[in-house]
Amino acid sequence: MRxxxxxxxxxLAGMLVEDEDGYSFTYDQEYLQSGLKPVSxxxxxxxxxxxxxxxxxxxxxLIPEGWLLDIAEKNWKLNERDRMGLLLVCCRDCIGAxxxxxxxxx
Numbered sequence: 001m002r003x004x005x006x007x008x009x010x011x012l013a014g015m016l017v018e019d020e021d022g023y024s025f026t027y028d029q030e031y032l033q034s035g036l037k038p039v040s041x042x043x044x045x046x047x048x049x050x051x052x053x054x055x056x057x058x059x060x061x062l063i064p065e066g067w068l069l070d071i072a073e074k075n076w077k078l079n080e081r082d083r084m085g086l087l088l089v090c091c092r093d094c095i096g097a098x099x100x101x102x103x104x105x106x
Contacts, residue, residue: 001017001018001019001020002017002018002084002085002088002102003015003016003017003018003102003103004016004017004084004087004088004100004101004102004103005100005101005102005103006025006039006059006098006099006100007098007099007100007101008031008036008037008039008097008098009097011031011034011036012028012030012031013027013028013031013036013039013098014026014027014028014031014039015028015103016056016059016087016100018084021051021053022051022052022053022054023051023052023053023054023055023056023059023084024049024050024051024052025043025049025050025056025059026048026049026050027045027046027047029047032045032046032047039058039097039098040058040098042057042058043056043058054083055083055084055087059083059087059100060083060087062087062090062094062098062100063083063086063087063090064086064090087100088100088102
């Protein structure tokens with residue numbers, strides 16, 4: 001299982017999880033209560049997790065394409081089909097308000 005914290009600007013918005021069933025994104029309860037904006041119009045604020053067998057489209061759209069994807073694949077030896085791996089490596093400092101940070105088990 002791989003997990004990532006999803007930030008909206010500097011606020012923890014929620015957690016994205018990849019497990020044997022696919023992907024899920026759950027908003028953080030404090031974020032929901034704060035009344036801040038959703039991370040995407042396609043992911044309105046709700047307490048129930050969003051679930052998908054494939055990478056949730058909004059997060060998949062954060063992954064670079066073209067020559068930038070080629071550089072990421074070569075430098076970090078990632079497969080372009082490993083969408084979670086690419087997201088964890090390439091999306092710590094995205095263009096826009098959303099950033100992704102891996103959760104490490106320590």
